[in-house]
Amino acid sequence: MDKNKARAIRLFMNESMMEFADRLGVAASTINDIEHGHRDITDRNLAKLIRLELQMPPAFSDFYERFKNNT
Template identity: 35%
Template sequence: MTNETFKLIRLYLGQTQREFSEEMNIAESTIAKVETGFTVLTEKNRAKVVRKFNTDDPEFIEFCKRMKQRIY
């Protein structure tokens, strides 16, 4: 999972970094560092996200496409 995908999951869920942090049981500072590319997502934290969120969801995939079009 890329840092970009990690952030897109949070945005798709409509959560702040704090809310996402609480739901995923990951420190808020870690969320910020991963999203900005300052650090990589650990396997442990990646597993937490994957257990709670399906990145193969067609609605999420479409959301990612729309968000990437806005950026680029």
């Protein structure tokens, strides 16, 4: 899991940084810092992101491939 996949999950879920931060139980500034590479993903947040990724529908794989190619 890296900043790009974390951002892709948020975008796929169509959530703002604030909404995604609430889902993860962190500040919106934490999401911003992670997505812009100013902060590493902590183990706790990594576990939360992995759980979210495991719940993604199969369409997320295609979305993420397109996302990677456009970043």
